[in-house]
Amino acid sequence: MGLPPRLGDVRLIAVDGPSGAGKTRFADRLAAALGDAPVVHTDDLLNGWDDQFTFWTRLEEFVLTPLRRGEAAVYQRYDWDEQDFSGQHLMIEPRTAVLLEGVSAARREIRPELTFAVFVDAPPELRWERAISRDGDDSVAYRKYLGRWRAAEDRHFATDETAAYADLIVDGATGRWAR
DSSP states (O other), X not given: OOSOOOBTTBEEEEEEOOTTSSHHHHXXXXXXXXXXXXXXXXXXXXXSGGGTTTTHHHHXXXXXXXXXXXXXXXXXXXXXXXXXXXXXXXXXOOOSEEEEESTTTTOGGGGGGEEEEEEEEOXXXXXXXXXXXXXXXXXXXXXXXXXXXXXXXXXHHHHHTHHHHOSEXXXXXXXXXXX
């Protein structure tokens, strides 16, 4: 990758977009193409459903600041079943490229330090079906959380203008890309 690093010596690549669009799949494929670049999933740093956008302080403290200094990032994954940070401990070594994947990964605050930003999107119906299938929960309670989550995403993306600032737009339904 010939683009310059902007997060210390790390080329931080954000893969952003709404839930169910195909961000994780795209990020995994891109990471493999970049020689198994590490991927930080923002969902691992959320403190449950109500932390959709306020998790950023944890990301900054445990991931971005250490990588900026050339140090390993170490954090504990959120356990969605236990509803606490009792999940696996993860370590991300500062590499030539590190991917940050998840809703708001390319938000305004981090753009100056991003080497590259990708926005993955797909039709709303397909994203809904994928989220229900992925999480294996078709309950009324889950649908309520997911509906609230998606409404908040829509507001965030409109206000943040995330897609307008992306270097690459990917159609998560077909895999086609533009820009």
